[in-house]
């Protein structure tokens with residue numbers, strides 16, 4: 001696929017078939033993630049690929065605790081850039097994934113190594129977080145290029161200690177992003193975003209864009 005077709009169609013995909021993902025493809029995805037940039041090239045990231053049924057079940061239970069709260073709290077939340085129908089579709093997909101997370105072929109947990117990450121540039125933890133997320137985006141795009149569905153999620157890791165216990169992580173390894181992977185049952189893309197003129201600034205922040213952006217309701221999670 002052409003690179004920009006990959007990028008602009010890499011939608012969050014939350015419904016997958018039961019078909020497994022071959023190990024060499026999973027390795028390829030981690031290789032793509034691992035190629036992401038990092039502060040001082042210290043590469044303070046780890047990737048846990050979960051395929052074991054019992055482990056997936058345990059992660060799905062953690063995810064359910066916080067996604068069900070999110071769904072209850074955000075059912076009515078307004079977003080001026082999203083129609084009520086699209087909002088309903090989004091919530092239905094999040095709920096579907098909550099119910100089926102234990103069945104997905106694989107779950108990747110992207111982790112930050114808080115000791116290895118350079119400290120002090122943006123404040124504790126921020127550098128580690130940014131380099132994990134940059135690498136995660138590589139993984140999402142690589143997955144899209146291979147036709148694999150994925151979505152970066154965080155709600156399943158809200159209880160970090162519980163996630164650490166499930167994954168046998170030492171204290172300095174912080175689980176940050178939970179990425180389910182599977183062959184999608186729906187279609188990719190196109191992604192929909194706020195108009196560029198609301199977010200693109202030349203030379204300095206301009207109030208025209210700022211006032212257009214200020215009507216956005218702050219979501220409580222996700």
Ligand SMILES: Cc1cc2nc3c(=O)[nH]c(=O)nc-3n(C[C@H](O)[C@H](O)[C@H](O)COP(=O)(O)O)c2cc1C
Pocket residue numbers: 010011012013094097151152153154155156191192222
């Ligand atoms: C920081 C962050 C946290 C997110 N957490 C969740 C989550 O917990 N559960 C979930 O289903 N999606 C989660 N998402 C995915 C977003 O819902 C998704 O990126 C957004 O709705 C745009 O979707 P689209 O790319 O299909 O347009 C998260 C995304 C980001 C960047």
